[in-house]
Amino acid sequence: MRIKNVNDLKLIADQYNAELKKYEHTIYVCGGGGCISSKCQDTKNFVDSYIKEQGLSDKVNVIFTGCMGTCAMGPVVLVEPERIYYVHVTPERAKDIIDRQIIGGEVIEEYTFFDANLNKHIPCIDDIPFFAEQVQIVLNKCGKIPFDSIEAYIAKGGFTAVAKAFGMTQQQIIDEVTASGLRGRGGAGFPTGIKWSAGMKAQGDRKCIVCNADEGDPGAFMDRSAIEGDPFCLIEGMMIGGFAIGANNGYVYCRAEYPVAVERFNKALDIAREWGMLGENILGSGFNFDIELRIGAGAFVCGEETALMNSIQGERGEPRQKPPFPFESGLFGCPTIINNVETYYNIAEIINRGADWFAQYGVGKSKGTKVFALAGDVINTGIVEVPMGMSLRKLIFEIGGGITDGMKFKAAQMGGPSGGCITEKNLDTSVDYESLTALGAIMGSGGLIVMGENTCMVDTARFFMQFIQDESCGKCTPCRIGTKRMLEILERITQGKGTLEDLDTLEELSYTIKDTAMCGLGQTAPNPVLSTLANFRDEYEAHIVGKTCPAHICSALAKYYIDPEKCKGCTLCARNCPVQCISGKVKEPHVIDQNKCIKCGACMTNCKFGAVIKK
Amino acid sequence: MSEVAKNPSVAKEEMRADYEKLANVIDLYSGKEGCLIQVLHAAQEIFGYLPFEVQKYVADNMGFSVSYVSSVSSFYSFFSTTPRTKHDVKVCLGTACYVRGGKLLIEKLQEILGIGVGEATADNVFSIHVTRCVGACGLAPVVVVDDDVYKQVKPGDIAGILDQYRGK
Ligand SMILES: Cc1cc2nc3c(=O)[nH]c(=O)nc-3n(C[C@H](O)[C@H](O)[C@H](O)COP(=O)(O)O)c2cc1C
Ligand code: SF4
Ligand code: SF4
Ligand code: SF4
Ligand code: FES
Ligand code: FES
Numbered sequence: 096m097r098i099k100n101v102n103d104l105k106l107i108a109d110q111y112n113a114e115l116k117k118y119e120h121t122i123y124v125c126g127g128g129g130c131i132s133s134k135c136q137d138t139k140n141f142v143d144s145y146i147k148e149q150g151l152s153d154k155v156n157v158i159f160t161g162c163m164g165t166c167a168m169g170p171v172v173l174v175e176p177e178r179i180y181y182v183h184v185t186p187e188r189a190k191d192i193i194d195r196q197i198i199g200g201e202v203i204e205e206y207t208f209f210d211a212n213l214n215k216h217i218p219c220i221d222d223i224p225f226f227a228e229q230v231q232i233v234l235n236k237c238g239k240i241p242f243d244s245i246e247a248y249i250a251k252g253g254f255t256a257v258a259k260a261f262g263m264t265q266q267q268i269i270d271e272v273t274a275s276g277l278r279g280r281g282g283a284g285f286p287t288g289i290k291w292s293a294g295m296k297a298q299g300d301r302k303c304i305v306c307n308a309d310e311g312d313p314g315a316f317m318d319r320s321a322i323e324g325d326p327f328c329l330i331e332g333m334m335i336g337g338f339a340i341g342a343n344n345g346y347v348y349c350r351a352e353y354p355v356a357v358e359r360f361n362k363a364l365d366i367a368r369e370w371g372m373l374g375e376n377i378l379g380s381g382f383n384f385d386i387e388l389r390i391g392a393g394a395f396v397c398g399e400e401t402a403l404m405n406s407i408q409g410e411r412g413e414p415r416q417k418p419p420f421p422f423e424s425g426l427f428g429c430p431t432i433i434n435n436v437e438t439y440y441n442i443a444e445i446i447n448r449g450a451d452w453f454a455q456y457g458v459g460k461s462k463g464t465k466v467f468a469l470a471g472d473v474i475n476t477g478i479v480e481v482p483m484g485m486s487l488r489k490l491i492f493e494i495g496g497g498i499t500d501g502m503k504f505k506a507a508q509m510g511g512p513s514g515g516c517i518t519e520k521n522l523d524t525s526v527d528y529e530s531l532t533a534l535g536a537i538m539g540s541g542g543l544i545v546m547g548e549n550t551c552m553v554d555t556a557r558f559f560m561q562f563i564q565d566e567s568c569g570k571c572t573p574c575r576i577g578t579k580r581m582l583e584i585l586e587r588i589t590q591g592k593g594t595l596e597d598l599d600t601l602e603e604l605s606y607t608i609k610d611t612a613m614c615g616l617g618q619t620a621p622n623p624v625l626s627t628l629a630n631f632r633d634e635y636e637a638h639i640v641g642k643t644c645p646a647h648i649c650s651a652l653a654k655y656y657i658d659p660e661k662c663k664g665c666t667l668c669a670r671n672c673p674v675q676c677i678s679g680k681v682k683e684p685h686v687i688d689q690n691k692c693i694k695c696g697a698c699m700t701n702c703k704f705g706a707v708i709k710k
Numbered sequence: 711m712s713e714v715a716k717n718p719s720v721a722k723e724e725m726r727a728d729y730e731k732l733a734n735v736i737d738l739y740s741g742k743e744g745c746l747i748q749v750l751h752a753a754q755e756i757f758g759y760l761p762f763e764v765q766k767y768v769a770d771n772m773g774f775s776v777s778y779v780s781s782v783s784s785f786y787s788f789f790s791t792t793p794r795t796k797h798d799v800k801v802c803l804g805t806a807c808y809v810r811g812g813k814l815l816i817e818k819l820q821e822i823l824g825i826g827v828g829e830a831t832a833d834n835v836f837s838i839h840v841t842r843c844v845g846a847c848g849l850a851p852v853v854v855v856d857d858d859v860y861k862q863v864k865p866g867d868i869a870g871i872l873d874q875y876r877g878k
Contacts, residue, residue, distance in 0.1 A: 128845055128846055129846060129848045129849055129861075131859070132846050132849055132852075132859035132860075132861045133849075133861065166846075166848030166849065167848045167849055167861075167862070310845070312805075312843075313803075313804030313805050313806075313842045313843035313847075314804050314805035314806040314807075314843060314847050315843070315845075315847070316843075316845040316846070316847050316848070319845040351751070351788050352841070352843065352844050352845060353845055354857075387742070389747070389748065390747070390748065390751055391747075391786075391788075392747055392750070392751065392786030392787070392788035392789060393786050393787035393788035394785065394786050394787065395842070406747065407744060408743070408744035409743075409744035409745055409746030409747050409748070409782065410744070410746075410782060411781060411782055411785040412785060412786070413785075427743055427744070468847060468848070469848070470805075470806035470809075470847040470848055470850060471805070471806050471809045471810065471850070472809060472810070476806075476847070476848035476849075476850070477848045478848075508805065511805060542805070542847075544805045544806055544809060546809055550809055555809075558805070558808055559805075562842065565842075568785075
């Protein structure tokens with residue numbers, strides 16, 4: 096059917112909701128990226144066929160959704176109306192759940208979410224701290240509706256915001272967005288209303304609105320989850336933006352590493368066109384709008400807005416000199432507004448519920464919520480959305496469940512290769528743009544990597560610099576050559592060949608690159624080094640002066656020992672040592688000659704008794 | 711691949727069909743602006759990689775010079791000018807996977823296959839690549855073989871994973 100006006104939307108919503116009421120139970124199977132890797136498709140297929148086999152098709156509704164949040168526990172399943180949250184649901188477990196809960200009325204506690212802090216299973220999703228502490232605006236439909244149904248989207252209030260926006264003037268929409276305090280979620284936090292205002296005022300026969308779905312920060316997967324779970328919401332957000340600034344063309348630039356997001360978004364575009372929610376005279380407003388999806392090709396710098404536009408144009412993804420700014424001359428030379436995925440996901444709710452409602456969440460100049468991708472050494476890895484102003488401690492230890500393997504917390508990296516780390520002493524910092532910047536970190540786009548005590552901070556700095564070296568486009572000298580020099584120094588230090596003067600050189604290079612690089616990639620590249628130097632100078636010194644790596648990560652500085660208590664004298668290590676520096680008689684403890692050892696680690700991999708230790 | 715090597719006439723036939731596919735793609739994009747990268751994606755999908763002849767074909771049929779097409783394709787790490795091995799083993803070294811031990815997986819892979827990163831085994835079955843985040847960071851560390859994502863991989867799992875692809 097083609098949706099012609101607001102009445103049609105209401106009709107579809109009523110019909111769909113009435114349809115849902117027919118069922119006694121609903122089984123939501125997560126079809127998000129994490130759960131796909133855990134073979135959720137098998138679970139979904141099984142549930143579908145088993146429900147049919149049991150003759151339950153008119154009593155039980157099975158829905159395949161986007162990410163529900165706890166991605167490491169996949170496949171996850173939610174059963175309504177009881178709202179029982181099951182994890183690691185293999186087809187075998189799914190059979191039990193259907194037999195025992197759906198048919199038998201019993202909750203299978205041992206299959207439900209296990210809370211590591213409370214050391215017990217928590218069956219009902221509403222009682223689980225991981226979910227209970229969240230406020231979901233961006234993700235309010237992700238994981239709760241079938242990602243490929245426009246009717247389900249409409250039934251949850253979808254497209255009512257754009258309908259409302261069509262009844263407002265461009266200025267009124269922009270005023271609402273400005274008043275909400277929404278700031279760009281792509282990293283820099285630029286106020287969205289101000290950007291849109293510039294876009295509206297810009298003169299041009301044709302204007303473009305672009306969505307940055309490049310999500311280049313390695314370790315971040317928020318945008319991917321939003322698009323895969325609720326693609327229509329991105330269409331609606333961009334359409335409102337397009338109407339507000341007067342753009343009829345939308346482009347989404349998505350990285351090639353996200354084939355599932357590409358497939359689902361393309362499908363959503365087709366469906367929206369078919370139903371008349373993209374194309375001409377949308378909802379009878381007289382406004383024409385369409386969106387095209389363009390796929391990146393593996394270049395981090397293409398997340399930078401001007402490089403991204405070059406890439407959409409089919410060119411090398413090198414950044415452009417600014418000015419002119421995109422709102423003056425952007426994509427194909429037209430005035431262009433570009434925003435991050437998550438920024439657009441806030442728009443519909445702001446229009447529907449108003450700026451004041453939105454601004455009740457957050458602190459100071461940081462309004463609303465922020466989605467984070469929790470990863471690294473944290474127990475509950477996954478996707479969470481919290482109000483700005485929450486403390487990092489609460490985010491990592493209550494929602495995230497703390498550090499894995501009983502390790503001590505060492506640092507949290509925010510903002511990826513452009514960001515910095517937060518240490519134990521600053522864990523009570525409020526998560527907002529200003530507080531994080533004051534600590535030398537940044538909000539970033541939402542990647543939050545938690546590091547336990549077995550992470551070496553010098554090696555982490557080297558890791559990010561290596562990443563920058565690989566990804567620098569090479570257009571300007573400070574970034575191309577400066578970061579190479581920095582990488583060489585960091586490599587030297589991790590090999591125990593650094594000097595204390597190297598630390599001064601690192602700082603000097605950092606400031607020069609920050610001041611002189613052409614685009615944001617180079618300008619922010621030194622941040623991880625500066626931030627680790629400020630917080631972990633003792634670790635750098637341990638590598639340089641003490642020739643040790645306190646976290647035992649840097650292999651060149653490791654020392655291998657054989658524990659005489661554990662060694663069985665099997666000789667395997669000695670036979671595999673490439674420099675024959677292990678001696679000992681059969682069935683007697685062996686010894687490593689530290690002067691000859693080249694730290695290859697072969698002895699450690701070969702010993703079947705765990706007798707070789709690395710210190 | 712071996713089929714083609716044995717019988718060049720099959721190769722030609724196959725190539726002809728592939729070029730036809732590519733021509734259709736170029737047609738499909740003809741009305742749209744700035745589609746070179748999208749066409750190159752499709753070409754790589756069809757041919758497995760982007761040899762000179764394919765880039766020349768794209769250039770000729772889209773009105774670009776070959777040097778321009780190659781300047782674009784060489785900018786992006788996704789495009790490759792060398793043929794793919796039968797199975798592509800990619801180890802993620804994004805931040806989350808690095809912190810959770812991705813480096814050990816690379817070392818183990820290199821040890822088992824006896825090749826370095828970016829190299830292919832002599833029988834052209836496996837090649838090792840590093841990727842920077844596939845968005846499965848919650849499952850770190852991650853290894854991707856062809857399109858299959860393996861989660862929370864330990865060095866001890868590598869041999870078993872590879873075995874699933876041998877002879878396939
Ligand atoms: C090297 C570099 C990479 C970037 N990567 C991204 C990205 O992956 N996603 C994103 O939304 N913004 C990224 N940005 C920021 C964009 O340039 C731009 O500021 C942002 O898309 C604007 O949207 P917003 O105002 O909604 O945040 C990057 C910037 C730089 C300098
Ligand atoms: S700062 Fe780096 S990425 Fe940016 S333009 Fe210069 S060389 Fe390219
Ligand atoms: S392999 Fe292990 S047990 Fe055997 S000799 Fe070496 S250290 Fe001892
Ligand atoms: S680390 Fe390598 S060189 Fe050193 S003792 Fe072990 S096997 Fe021999
Ligand atoms: S993908 Fe299923 S919970 Fe995130
Ligand atoms: S860091 Fe490996 S998948 Fe994201």
